[in-house]
Amino acid sequence: MKIYFAGSIRGGRGDAPLYKEIIDYLKTYGTVLSEQVGDLSLSEKGGDSDNDRYIHDRDMKWLTSADVLVAEVTTPSLGVGYEIGNAVQQSKQVLCLYRKGEGKSLSAMISGCPDITNVEYTTLEEAKKAIDVFLKDI
Amino acid sequence: MKIYFAGSIRGGRGDAPLYKEIIDYLKTYGTVLSEQVGDLSLSEKGGDSDNDRYIHDRDMKWLTSADVLVAEVTTPSLGVGYEIGNAVQQSKQVLCLYRKGEGKSLSAMISGCPDITNVEYTTLEEAKKAIDVFLKDI
Numbered sequence: 230m231k232i233y234f235a236g237s238i239r240g241g242r243g244d245a246p247l248y249k250e251i252i253d254y255l256k257t258y259g260t261v262l263s264e265q266v267g268d269l270s271l272s273e274k275g276g277d278s279d280n281d282r283y284i285h286d287r288d289m290k291w292l293t294s295a296d297v298l299v300a301e302v303t304t305p306s307l308g309v310g311y312e313i314g315n316a317v318q319q320s321k322q323v324l325c326l327y328r329k330g331e332g333k334s335l336s337a338m339i340s341g342c343p344d345i346t347n348v349e350y351t352t353l354e355e356a357k358k359a360i361d362v363f364l365k366d367i
Numbered sequence: 368m369k370i371y372f373a374g375s376i377r378g379g380r381g382d383a384p385l386y387k388e389i390i391d392y393l394k395t396y397g398t399v400l401s402e403q404v405g406d407l408s409l410s411e412k413g414g415d416s417d418n419d420r421y422i423h424d425r426d427m428k429w430l431t432s433a434d435v436l437v438a439e440v441t442t443p444s445l446g447v448g449y450e451i452g453n454a455v456q457q458s459k460q461v462l463c464l465y466r467k468g469e470g471k472s473l474s475a476m477i478s479g480c481p482d483i484t485n486v487e488y489t490t491l492e493e494a495k496k497a498i499d500v501f502l503k504d505i
Binding site for chain 1: 376377378379412413419422423426442444445448452453455457472473475476477479
């Protein structure tokens with residue numbers, strides 16, 4: 230199975246260690262195309278050595294070839310939103326994992342989209358369970 | 368002309384007064400479908416009286432019927448990213464307006480997308496000029 234993982238890069242890297250844990254778990258199910266999202270050495274400047282057109286085209290090619298999209302959506306991110314919007318238009322299966330924080334709400338474009346499987350979680354174990362449930366029917 | 372304006376709601380309302388100014392200017396060109404994005408009474412909780420499914424379906428209907436999408440992308444936002452990704456897949460004309468800040472970079476999914484007109488600006492006057500250039504050929 231080809232899995233595209235989406236997490237914030239230039240929107241903020243506060244959750245990068247968590248992305249890495251999720252990616253490591255997804256790899257037990259198949260190939261994770263966008264593994265660099267969990268690279269702890271990647272800063273908010275993200276992929277400075279590549280130009281933005283190259284990054285965009287590579288990631289869109291990966292997304293188009295993927296069987297599913299799994300996104301961690303706690304940190305607001307234009308790129309993650311763009312990838313989700315694109316994947317929904319391509320009728321891909323999408324799982325969004327969200328940790329509820331005080332005074333914050335998930336975008337209605339994500340939480341209100343009938344074509345997305347939305348799961349709120351607290352612990353990594355809960356995220357893994359949501360991934361199991363989502364991927365077992367793919 | 369029908370214009371869909373995208374700006375952050377639940378990602379943060381710091382730029383809401385600026386959204387209002389941009390929307391007021393866009394209204395000299397046509398109908399702005401998503402005018403509530405510039406409503407200064409709308410908090411980060413955004414549209415509490417409506418449910419998320421209703422907000423999603425209404426906004427997607429507006430976006431699909433729009434001639435163009437104009438987005439202010441300085442505040443990272445999942446919803447704005449989702450709308451841009453969706454609009455690009457629908458082959459809509461998209462203008463993204465961005466104010467560069469210290470230590471911050473625009474997502475490569477936006478800045479590297481060949482189907483988006485990206486403009487960096489500082490003052491409202493510069494944003495208005497970018498809108499003039501973008502809309503004069505529509």
